Amino acid sequence: MGEVAATVEPLAAVKSKSLRSRKRRQRRRRQIAYLAICGLSVAIFGFALATLIRPTTAQDNDAPGSWRKGYVGHGTTHEQLGQPHWPPVEYTAYRPTTNYSKAPPPPTSAMNPIFNFTHFLYDKILYREEPIPEGYIVVKNSDTLSLGPKVEENDWRDLLAHYWLALIWVFILVLLIIIIPFIAVCYCCFCCCRRCRQGCPPCTSKQDAQRRFCCGICLLILIIGLIFGIIIAFVTNKMIDSGFAETSETMKRGSEDTCTYLKDVSDHVYHLMMNNYEEMETHVLDQLTHAHRHIFLDLSDTSESNSLAEMERVLENMPEALELMRQVEKMEKDLRFYGSQLRDGVRGIKRDVNFAVANLCQLQMCQKFLISSNIEHIDSSQCLHFDNLPNTKEFVEGMETIVANKYYAIPQRGLERLKKVSDKVKTQLSFVVPPMMRDLTKGRTIFREQATNVRNIVEGVLSDIHIKTLHSTKSFEDVYDRYGHDRNVVSLIVCLLILLVLFILIFALLCGCFGRRRTGYGDECCSKSTGATCLLLAILLIFCVFSIIALVGLFYFMLGMVTYQGACAPLRDQENNTIFRQLDASIDLNHFLPASESTKEMMQPLKMSSAIKACRANQTIFDMMRQHKIYDINDLTRIKVMTHAQENTDSIKVFDEDLSTVVLLTQEERDELNAARDSKLAKYHSSLYLPSLCTQFTPMNLNALSEQLYKLSNDLEYPAYGWAKVSFWNEGLNTKAFYRNFVPKLTSLVEKMKANLKKIDELISYENNDFTNTIKILTATAINSEQFIQKRGKDYINTLGSNLTQSIDQMIDDYIDMIIKEANESVGHCAPLSYIYYRGVDLICHRIVDPINGFWVGILLCALLFLPILFVAHRLMCLYKKIYPYLATVGAAGVVEGGSDYLYDAYSERDREHVPLANVPKKRRKAYERRREQQDYFEDASPSVSRGNRSGGDRGGGGGDGAPGSSSMRYNDMAPTHWDHEPPRYHNPPAAPPSSEYERPPPYYYPGASEQD
Structure with a gap:
């Protein structure tokens, strides 16, 4: 098992190595493929770049910069200094000499709030989208407004039904006009003007003073409003007269300004298309005439x-x-x-x-x-x-x-040989220049026709606009014919009546404020009694004139509403207003254009509304005509003045002579120059x-x-x-x-x-070199120049000739562009035309209609202020009629002789000041005491006691308390048992000498008036 394991391990290792080597080879193949793709892309890009660069390189070889080493353009010195090869045309700018007539000073700006109020009333409150009913405003001759038959018949039913808010206002005014005379009759018949409660003046003197103050302030405020109304009435009445009187003068100024504007536009167009063209033509002809010299000098320079x-x-x-x-x-x-x-x-x-x-x-x-x-x-x-x-x-x-x-003869001979080149250039250009000159002459005729055409069109457009404007300024002339003669008299009478009432009220208020109180006996002229009389007169006068004033104001209100809706409102809503659409007269431009059937078929009539909109935008007359397809100034770009421009300029050869045999310096002359260079002067510097x-x-x-x-x-x-x-x-x-x-x-x-x-x-010396280098440099340069002329002189001359034709074409194009730009930006701005038009509108709306509306505002304001004035004046009249006789202030514990009680001083009322007797100045007190010592003072003021009884009774008696001369008698109650509504009469004692001077009366108690008066 160990041997098998040992055998498997090497096999696994070999397998992993082969796998890694396979991955490495795959990675290398991908890298090679990527590099191949990149290389192919670079090759394709290089090929495309070479394809694009090759023509450019060829052009660079023939470019003007290659004519002379280190120089751009055609190799001339003036090009290096920034000067153009062929100088451009310098055009003279148009200097207008227009002098428009100075408009009269505008109406007083103080009335603008009143006019704005009427505009707000008609535009916001009484505004209706439907136009004014038929029969009130009619259009005559499609451009003039006048009052309709319903105005002549005073038939306002349809108008009031159309504006129901105005109906309410008219109903209120008519009701007041009818009711006020009945109130006046009742006021006079029932003696309301004399029924004023007296009450107890000494008891209510403080309250009466407060009432007089409050009523006086109210009357003063009402008087100020009345002054404001009468000022509005007088000023607007004067403005109405001025508006009617300035009609002919405004029309005359409009005609003069229109003629001035037409002349300015015509002169500007003539200047652009004739004067500037002649400047361009003169400049180009000069260049063509001296082209051979210019080309030769550039050849010599390069x-x-x-x-x-x-x-x-x-x-x-x-x-x-x-x-x-x-x-x-x-x-x-x-x-x-x-x-x-x-x-x-x-x-x-x-x-x-x-x-x-x-x-x-x-x-x-x-x-x-x-x-x-x-x-x-x-x-x-x-x-x-x-x-x-x-x-x-x-x-x-x-x-x-x-x-x-x-x-010195050596360079002279070289220059003579070089001049032969100049003669050849002149000969060759003589075949090219005359056709160009003929084209320029034909171009002058073309632009003259264009100028005449433009002037006719502009004159026709502006003349028709002005005629329509003048006709529109005659609108509402029948208002003056019908009401102008009697209107001024009636308006003046109404204003004078209001002014009379105003003066009476002001005088009454002054007398009531600064006059003496009424005493019932011997009242002076400007006392409160006079103020009460003036107030009564003002009340009676207001009752008499209120209905007349309100009726005149109502008439002006109706007339102002009709004329405003007919004259001013159409300007507010031109497109939707029926009256303005009727007045939007068309201008037939066909009879102003040259006889061309195709042009007449394309021409559309120009509406006055379009002209007004263009004028509002402050466009030029050419912008307005282009927008309405009347005349397009941009069509001038289609004009071709130079016929050669339609051909291929590259194929035109200006010069076709052989210059390869040109010699500037012969070999012998070069040897002589070398000898001069090596002379004894060689090292000089x-x-x-x-x-x-x-x-x-x-x-x-x-x-x-x-x-x-x-x-x-x-x-x-x-x-x-x-x-x-x-x-x-x-x-x-x-x-x-x-x-x-x-x-x-x-x-x-x-x-x-x-x-x-x-x-x-x-x-x-040449360029600060010594003589040897000077001759050497100049000789070498002359030899190089000879070689340049022999090899490249012909091509260079043709290049300059082609550049000449291109420059002339560019000058003509620049001239046409200049005309178009100037026409679109500067020629015939609509501002003067707008000024002329709106001055006619101003005559109708701002100088006639607005003053009419302002007049009824002032008149009706005064009429409505008369109503509260009646009430306040009556209350103030009763307060002024109260009688305040002489009073005595009695202390609570009685008066002790020698005390410091305040007694009523009868003179203090006359002197308008209350001074206690105990506190009078020392000199007056001493004089008073001396006078008391010299005469007896009797205080019995009863009307039942006669002078004899008062002077003779108990004279022989002692000086008891009841004796006339006793000091205790002055403390008795001297009030009479009855009062006959008259002030007590005082008499001097018998011992005193007769005197006409009014003596100081004794203190007394006055019970006041009864309720019977």
């Missing part, structure tokens, strides 16, 4: 044959450069001469200063000066050493040789002179050095260092003299030489 022109410039400038070089040669000699003298002079100064320091002045200051002044290097400046200057004479000889050999041409001839300033020498000489003591002192002083003089004599001359020579050398570089 082939770099401009090097011949540069070479000509260099060689032709040689005589001028020769003169400058001769001046440089002379200045060089002077520079060397003066420079050597200055160099020798400063060397002598250095030698003498060193000798003086070494032998004559051995002080530390002298040694320090020698070190600090840097005088040891005074002659070491490079500007004083001219050994490195080039030999100018050789340059002069080289220039003379070039001028003598007339090398201004940089050879510049290192030695500087102005710092000494390390230090010689003037400053001379001052230092003077200072050193002055610092030395005379006897001991006299020779050194003199030596330093002399060297200072020499230093200043050398500076003055040589430095300015040398500086001037250096500056002049620099200027001449710079000018010479500009004359005979």
